[in-house]
Amino acid sequence: MNIFKNNIFIFFVLIIGLSMNVNSAEGTTFKNLKPGFSFEGPFGKFDKESLKRGYQVYSEVCSSCHGMKQLSFRNLSQPGGPEFPTEMVKEIASGYSITDGFNEYGEPLERSMLPSDRFPKPYGSKEEAKGANNGAYPPDLSLIVKARLDGYNYLYSLLKGYEEEIPEDMDIGDLSYNPWYPGGAIAMYQPLYEDSVEYEDGTPATVDQMSYDVANFLTWAAEPTMEERKRLGFIVMGFLIIFVILMYLSVSRLFRDVH
Amino acid sequence: MNHDYQYTPKNGFSKWLDKRLPLMRFADENLLSFPTPKNLNYFYTFGFILTMCLVTQIITGIVLAMHYVPNTSLAFDSIEHIMRDVNYGWLIRYMHSNGASMFFLAVFIHMFRGLYYGSYKEPREIIWILGVVIFLLMIITGFMGYVLPWGQMSFWGATVITNLVATIPVIGEPVLTLLLGGYSVDNPTLNRFFSLHYLLPFVIFGVVILHIWALHVTGNNNPTGIEVKDSKDTISFHPYYTVKDLFSYVVFLLMFCYFIFYNPNILGHPDNYIEADPMLTPAHIVPEWYLLPFYAILRAVPDKLMGVLLMFGSIIVLFFLPWLDTMKVKSARYRPLYKIFFLLFVIFCLLLGYLGAKPPEGIYLLLSRVSTIYYFAFFLVIMPILSRIEKPLPMPIGISNPAINNNSDSSGGVSGSPSYAMDSK
Numbered sequence: 001m002n003i004f005k006n007n008i009f010i011f012f013v014l015i016i017g018l019s020m021n022v023n024s025a026e027g028t029t030f031k032n033l034k035p036g037f038s039f040e041g042p043f044g045k046f047d048k049e050s051l052k053r054g055y056q057v058y059s060e061v062c063s064s065c066h067g068m069k070q071l072s073f074r075n076l077s078q079p080g081g082p083e084f085p086t087e088m089v090k091e092i093a094s095g096y097s098i099t100d101g102f103n104e105y106g107e108p109l110e111r112s113m114l115p116s117d118r119f120p121k122p123y124g125s126k127e128e129a130k131g132a133n134n135g136a137y138p139p140d141l142s143l144i145v146k147a148r149l150d151g152y153n154y155l156y157s158l159l160k161g162y163e164e165e166i167p168e169d170m171d172i173g174d175l176s177y178n179p180w181y182p183g184g185a186i187a188m189y190q191p192l193y194e195d196s197v198e199y200e201d202g203t204p205a206t207v208d209q210m211s212y213d214v215a216n217f218l219t220w221a222a223e224p225t226m227e228e229r230k231r232l233g234f235i236v237m238g239f240l241i242i243f244v245i246l247m248y249l250s251v252s253r254l255f256r257d258v259h
Numbered sequence: 260m261n262h263d264y265q266y267t268p269k270n271g272f273s274k275w276l277d278k279r280l281p282l283m284r285f286a287d288e289n290l291l292s293f294p295t296p297k298n299l300n301y302f303y304t305f306g307f308i309l310t311m312c313l314v315t316q317i318i319t320g321i322v323l324a325m326h327y328v329p330n331t332s333l334a335f336d337s338i339e340h341i342m343r344d345v346n347y348g349w350l351i352r353y354m355h356s357n358g359a360s361m362f363f364l365a366v367f368i369h370m371f372r373g374l375y376y377g378s379y380k381e382p383r384e385i386i387w388i389l390g391v392v393i394f395l396l397m398i399i400t401g402f403m404g405y406v407l408p409w410g411q412m413s414f415w416g417a418t419v420i421t422n423l424v425a426t427i428p429v430i431g432e433p434v435l436t437l438l439l440g441g442y443s444v445d446n447p448t449l450n451r452f453f454s455l456h457y458l459l460p461f462v463i464f465g466v467v468i469l470h471i472w473a474l475h476v477t478g479n480n481n482p483t484g485i486e487v488k489d490s491k492d493t494i495s496f497h498p499y500y501t502v503k504d505l506f507s508y509v510v511f512l513l514m515f516c517y518f519i520f521y522n523p524n525i526l527g528h529p530d531n532y533i534e535a536d537p538m539l540t541p542a543h544i545v546p547e548w549y550l551l552p553f554y555a556i557l558r559a560v561p562d563k564l565m566g567v568l569l570m571f572g573s574i575i576v577l578f579f580l581p582w583l584d585t586m587k588v589k590s591a592r593y594r595p596l597y598k599i600f601f602l603l604f605v606i607f608c609l610l611l612g613y614l615g616a617k618p619p620e621g622i623y624l625l626l627s628r629v630s631t632i633y634y635f636a637f638f639l640v641i642m643p644i645l646s647r648i649e650k651p652l653p654m655p656i657g658i659s660n661p662a663i664n665n666n667s668d669s670s671g672g673v674s675g676s677p678s679y680a681m682d683s684k
Contacts, residue, residue, distance in 0.1 A: 042521050070339045139533075143339070146524060147532035182542075222532075225342070225349045232350070233520025240513050247506035254502055258297050258494055259659075 030179050032153035033160075035212055039219060042234070045227055046220050051082035053199055054217025057210050059092075060197045062141065065133065065188075067121045070142035071221055074115040080227035081220055089115050096120045134174060136187030145215075145222040152215045154180065159211035162190040266292070289475055294493035295500050296481035298658055302372040303479070304500075304507035305365050306471075311508055312362040313467065317460050319355040327407065329453035331446045334409035335534040353523040359401050360526045361515050363549035366394060375601055377589030378480040384581040386477065389470040391577045396463045398550065398574075403456040405547055409449065410531030415544045417444045417452070423557070426564045443537070483658055484589025492658040543618070551615025552608055556634065558619040559627035569631065576638045584642040588651040596649045600641050607633045 038047040055076065058068070073093040076084045084092070093113040098120070101109045113120070122138075123129035130137050145151035161180040166172060172185040192210045199205050220226070266287040268274040273283050326345050328337040341348035370390070373379055379387035406417045421438055425431045440447025478487055487493055494500075518526065526548060530541050546554050553570050560566035576583075591598040607630045614630065617623040656664040 070336070070343065075343075143532045147529050149529050151529070223342070223349070229349060229353075229520055229523070233516065236516055236520065237513065240509060240516060244506070244509045244513060247502070247509050250502050251506045254499055258499070 030157075032150050032180070033157040034153050035156055035208075037152060037216060037219070039216070039226065042230060044230065046080070047216060048081075048083055049201060050213045050216040051220055052084065053201065053203060053209075054213035054215075054220075055082055055084075056200060057192070057197050057214050058141070058217055061191055061210075062214065063119070063122060065122055065129070065138040066141045067123075068119045068142045068221060069121065069140050071119050072116060073113065073119070075221075075224055077115070078224065081224055082217070086115070093117060134187060138188070141218055141221065143222050145219045151222070152219045155218060156211050156215040158186075159192055159214060160207050289496075290501075291495065291497040293475065293496040294478070294487070294490065295496050296479050296487055296492060296658055297494045297499075298481050298483065299479065299500070299503075300482055301503075301507055302368065302375075303481075304504045305369040305372065306474075307500075307504035308365045308508050308511050309362070309369060310467065312358060312365055313460065313463060316355060316358050316362060317464070319351050319358065320457070320460065322351050323355055324457060327453075329407070329449050331409060331449055331535070334407065334449060338408045350519070353519045357515065357518040357523060357526060359404060360518070360547070360549065361511070362397065363401065365511070366397060367549075370394065371605060374604070375591045376480055376482055377484050377584070377586075377591070379580045380584065380587075380589050381581065382477045383473075383480060386470060386473045387581060388578055389466055389473060391574065393463055393466050393470060394577075395574055396459055396466065398553075400456060400459040400463065401547065401549065403452040403459070405531075406444075406449065406452050407456060408531060409535045411533045411535055411539070411541050412528045412531040412544070414444060414535035414537065415541055416546050417448065419544050420546070421448075423563075423567045423570075426567050428564075480589060481658060482590060482592065483655065484592070485654065485658055488657050545616055548612065548616075551613075552611035553615070555611040555615035555627045556631045558615075559624065559631040569635075573634060576635065580638065580642075583638055584646055586646040586649060586651075588654065593652040593654050594645070594649055595652060597645050600637060600645065603633065604637045607637075 038044060038050075073089050076082055076092065077086050077089045093115050096113040096117075097110050098113050098117060099108045099110050103109050123132065126137060139147075145155065148154045157180040158178060162176060162178050164177075166177040167184075170177070170184060175185040175187055176189050177184055178186045192207050192214075194207060195205050196210060197205050203209060223229075266284045268277045268283065276282065277284055323341065326337060326341045326348065328334055338352065341352050343349075345351075373387065373390070402416075402420060406413045421435060421444065424435045424438060427434070436442065438448075438451075439445070440451055481487075524532075528545060528547075545551070553573060556573050557566045557570040560569055586594065586597070588594055591601055610626065611630045611634065614623050614627045619627065653663045653665070655661045
């Protein structure tokens with residue numbers, strides 16, 4: 001009987017364990033590198049400088065093929081993100097233009113972008129994107145970290161994981177070899193090389209640094225409310241822990257005389 | 260049950276009200292003074308936890324529906340709009356998605372508890388049957404809810420599961436067309452799933468009321484499985500069980516909050532953050548974790564129609580439980596053999612859940628088949644046989660009387676059984 005009573009905990013653990021197993025059931029055979037990110041853990045916060053650098057790499061390199069349709073420029077200045085100054089975000093946005101509405105002659109009107117606009121799309125359509133990339137569609141990056149198992153470690157590993165030497169038994173044709181990509185043959189050419197960008201804050205732009213910053217930036221982009229979530233979680237859990245102690249004392253007191 | 264206590268209206272207004280709409284009397288008799296066995300353990304708090312789960316799902320669901328757009332080209336983005344732009348939208352949505360998992364976790368424990376303590380036996384058959392109805396409705400609601408975000412797993416899960424209907428001879432095809440609103444999962448499917456996903460929780464709510472009503476007619480079962488005999492066996496629901504249930508719920512909430520705030524996506528599949536693409540099939544199509552045991556049963560059978568029948572059969576068989584297990588002794592405490600087979604059953608259920616996430620080949624397929632056979636054998640073979648051959652352990656006379664009832668060979672203290680006469684004051 002006692003075994004059964006105490007098993008409730010094991011039961012919880014088992015079910016949770018099993019459900020985690022569900023997700024790990026189809027990972028790549030290659031173990032992701034874990035450089036360690038500041039946002040990990042229950043009190044983790046984003047490294048704002050890294051987010052800023054990550055945005056720079058995205059806008060100078062990744063954005064030529066990959067869109068981020070869920071993000072607006074205004075997100076860049078919002079708390080819990082890269083927190084660019086508002087003025088700077090206006091400036092960044094105004095560097096792009098968009099066709100929006102019509103003039104009085106019914107001709108499409110072009111205007112420069114505002115902070116409220118979404119990030120510009122690299123291609124007009126999915127077909128155009130495929131056409132420009134040998135039939136492979138460069139996925140939207142807004143949610144890529146959530147859409148991949150162990151997302152940020154995977155992206156970090158993938159971005160710095162390109163290898164020149166292709167295993168002898170592999171024929172990958174036009175594709176590139178990257179052991180972190182499932183199957184090893186990836187349509188994306190190696191995007192980052194030493195000094196692909198010149199960081200505004202003077203950080204040396206090594207492949208490792210850029211991969212790290214991009215992984216950081218894309219993690220934020222996948223869930224801009226993460227810092228708020230963890231902060232609120234701490235308050236809620238703290239309240240509940242105090243509450244649960246009081247409740248436990250109440251139950252013990254109440255049932256003391258029940259035999 | 261204890262009927263010594265009577266509600267008496269205290270002031271003028273409550274007397275006036277009591278003659279017209281005995282609302283206070285109802286609340287008093289069912290929530291406050293309701294006599295409840297005094298020996299209920301924490302497994303008996305899951306009824307309250309489940310009620311709270313349902314309420315949470317309904318409230319968060321109503322808020323989500325204010326922002327969600329059930330259209331194939333907008334659904335995915337509208338969820339992201341909720342996550343990013345709606346005030347505390349991320350919180351509401353994580354509560355709802357993780358809340359579904361918590362709901363199922365709680366219902367599994369609730370059902371295993373019922374199985375262990377024989378809560379489905381006379382006179383509680385109707386409570387159990389209504390419970391199975393709720394469980395069935397929960398599965399349908401949960402499945403439809405998972406389709407709404409219109410991610411890859413939403414789309415392909417819906418495709419795989421709805422196509423099972425087509426295996427039914429003759430009526431399969433037309434029913435599938437009706438279900439999908441076309442020939443494949445598309446916008447009409449999303450629309451009707453949204454509509455039904457909004458409707459069914461209220462149906463569940465209705466059945467829950469019947470479930471609780473039935474419970475309040477027979478009174479609670481308890482860990483001894485011996486029926487309540489007099490007021491010495493019971494305590495009032497309030498404050499004893501209101502406080503105990505609340506304590507248990509707060510513990511449950513702590514776990515729930517861990518998922519919401521610190522690991523909100525672990526119970527879901529990463530592929531569901533990729534927008535649905537009918538031209539691109541994911542490498543593995545897996546349902547939500549709580550449906551995995553049933554998925555494993557489905558795939559354990561080589562024949563598609565048989566697989567579908569067994570999968571539905573695995574739930575349908577629960578309806579017949581009160582007549583498959585005819586042993587008068589309710590609680591597994593006094594059934595040493597049943598206890599072993601029950602623990603094996605739990606292990607095989609967990610194993611089925613594990614196997615549902617694995618590809619159906621090799622050792623996984625073999626284990627799925629063994630587990631499926633055990634699942635059905637437990638209900639259809641083991642239970643009826645044990646009912647005949649098992650010799651229960653000596654039982655106490657009553658809940659408050661630990662003395663062994665020498666007279667009882669197989670009487671679980673069912674109403675009208677001789678053990679009633681033994682009850683000494």
